[in-house]
Amino acid sequence: MTNPKISVIIPVYNTEKYLTQCLDSVINQTLSDIEILVINDRSPDNCQQILKEYEEKDSRLRVITNEQNLGLGGTRNVGISLASAQYITFLDSDDWLEITAMEECFDKLEAHKADMALYRYFKFYEHAKHAQPVKTLHKKIKIQTKIFTLNKSPKLFDITSSCMKVYRKKIIDLNNIKFPTKLYYEDVPFSFQFYINMNHAVLVDKPLYYYRQHDNTITQDRGEKMLDMFSIIKITDEKILEKIKDKKIKSAYSDKKINLILNALSRVNKSVKVKFLEQFRELEGFKITGKSFFPLFLLRFRLYGLLQLYVNFIFFVDSLKFKIKILLKQVSIF
Missing domain, CATH: 3.90.550.10 (Spore Coat Polysaccharide Biosynthesis Protein SpsA; Chain A)
Structure with a gap:
């Protein structure tokens, strides 16, 4: 045609x-x-x-x-x-x-x-x-x-x-x-x-x-593919962040990244949740180290600080469960 x-x-x-x-x-x-x-x-x-x-x-x-x-x-x-x-x-x-x-x-x-x-x-x-x-x-x-x-x-x-x-x-x-x-x-x-x-x-x-x-x-896939979220955020940041000049647009984009991560976290299978949380902790823009993390997070990303606390808690609980399971398996061998 x-x-x-x-x-x-x-x-x-x-x-x-x-x-x-x-x-x-x-x-x-x-x-x-x-x-x-x-x-x-x-x-x-x-x-x-x-x-x-x-x-x-x-x-x-x-x-x-x-x-x-x-x-x-x-x-x-x-x-x-x-x-x-x-x-x-x-x-x-x-x-x-x-x-x-x-x-x-x-x-x-x-x-x-x-x-x-x-x-x-x-x-x-x-x-x-x-x-x-x-x-x-x-x-x-x-x-x-x-x-x-x-x-x-x-x-x-x-x-x-x-x-x-x-x-x-x-x-x-x-x-x-x-x-x-x-x-x-x-x-x-x-x-x-x-x-x-x-x-x-x-x-x-x-x-x-x-x-x-x-x-x-x-x-409907809730397994390993959910980890692609972090690659997608990095790709999107590289493509559009420098072009965003308006504060309202930048804020809306930041809010959407929070929403995407929370949505994925709520849906991901338990079998890959620890991996998901580990990758979240290393994501650029969300990564926090040292004494300055909490006020910096709240100032720059508003809800991110609370999100990080939540993720840290979930990560700690899931990691603890995983370590206990390994320990119990080792004990059962003997």
């Missing part, structure tokens, strides 16, 4: 049960001038056959197969590099769109000359076959109008997902914005880099995306 308006990027891995619903929602969009880039990340199931069938019946759909497994972030990067439209969007292959989604976003982007369209979504509960609209998006990021900037709405950092948005590709290309590869929480640095570099965005205040909730969702 020549001059598509939006490139829809769909990474595919192990989702043959849901893939047809996903693809049907895209090829039936009311905005027909779209490019559909479906990247098979070496899926071991029957996804490739399904993709070939769709490629044969719709010339807008192009199937790309990775030479090796790249993970979600790396596969999205492949899509970005191949996209030819003015705007791009990401869709996970177990989710789907309202058929008017791309048209409504495109019209808003063009009408307001915006760099990003942000829209609401449904949570679809697989076990109950029930879709629940998420209604609090605009309240969460304190958007007072449908047109907004990061400076006016710094709580935008609370929205980390790279889906449920349509982006101006020129911003991504000019600033070399990419996803980290093979890391959990890969959406965070991508989304935050875009927020920092965009001019203004537009809110499409209705749910247009169905986000499937089920046991196999990647976000």
Whole structure:
């Protein structure tokens, strides 16, 4: 297709049960001038056959197969590099769109000359076959109008997902914005880099995306992958900290880092909690040594001091439990 308006990027891995619903929602969009880039990340199931069938019946759909497994972030990067439209969007292959989604976003982007369209979504509960609209998006990021900037709405950092948005590709290309590869929480640095570099965005205040909730969702992993949080924070700091000049934006970003760590800490499996806490204690910007740590923490990061006390306590308890178990095992040998 020549001059598509939006490139829809769909990474595919192990989702043959849901893939047809996903693809049907895209090829039936009311905005027909779209490019559909479906990247098979070496899926071991029957996804490739399904993709070939769709490629044969719709010339807008192009199937790309990775030479090796790249993970979600790396596969999205492949899509970005191949996209030819003015705007791009990401869709996970177990989710789907309202058929008017791309048209409504495109019209808003063009009408307001915006760099990003942000829209609401449904949570679809697989076990109950029930879709629940998420209604609090605009309240969460304190958007007072449908047109907004990061400076006016710094709580935008609370929205980390790279889906449920349509982006101006020129911003991504000019600033070399990419996803980290093979890391959990890969959406965070991508989304935050875009927020920092965009001019203004537009809110499409209705749910247009169905986000499937089920046991196999990647976000259910609570083991070793949770440790990727610390690599993600370091990557994001390197990409955006020097560009943040506004105190409100810097404060909102710092608050979000606290939130990410607390959220991960509350979800991580007990088997990796000690490792998690050890890495937290060494994270740059959170690390505290000597007599000056407590007032410095409270002054620079407000809640960080209390967070550190909490982490130190949990770390001490978990380490003690671990040492006791080792000791008991040694005693039992004799």
